[in-house]
Amino acid sequence: MGTIAAIAAAAVLFLSCQQQTPEQELIRKTDAVGPWLAALQMAGEKWTVNSVPATFVHTSVDAAQKAFTKAARETGRSDARTDLRDHLGRLIAGGQAESARLRRAVAAQDRRAAVPAIRGLAALHADFEALSKAFEEPSQ
Numbered sequence: 001m002g003t004i005a006a007i008a009a010a011a012v013l014f015l016s017c018q019q020q021t022p023e024q025e026l027i028r029k030t031d032a033v034g035p036w037l038a039a040l041q042m043a044g045e046k047w048t049v050n051s052v053p054a055t056f057v058h059t060s061v062d063a064a065q066k067a068f069t070k071a072a073r074e075t076g077r078s079d080a081r082t083d084l085r086d087h088l089g090r091l092i093a094g095g096q097a098e099s100a101r102l103r104r105a106v107a108a109q110d111r112r113a114a115v116p117a118i119r120g121l122a123a124l125h126a127d128f129e130a131l132s133k134a135f136e137e138p139s140q
Helices: 002-018 022-029 033-048 054-077 082-107 111-134
Strands: none
Touching: 022 054, 022 082, 033 054, 033 082, 033 111, 054 082, 082 111
16 A cells, blocks of 8 residues: 555646746747747748748748737637737737748738838747747756
């Protein structure tokens, strides 16, 4: 019986160590935002030097917008701190706005107009990465 109790105690201890804070859980649930910001930045950069077709950018924007919408929904449902939810909300809204601006530039075949959107996406990506790093789970 002592062995079973020891195993149960170890299991409880293990599970308690695996618990995520609401903030860590929110970052995990919205972690697709960062890669999509980077992907849109890259797609825009490649399009401005004529390395990818406009359809690639349009398809990328469409997929990213879906990910941003899902992340916004998760942010709204989260029990994480208000400042984190607000910060993530601004990043997501910024990603939606900059990706829409990139889409408009591509649709108009205006490579110069795409540059501010690309820069905006880069800044949002850097901000998201810093925010994610701030709420990383400590190494065990």
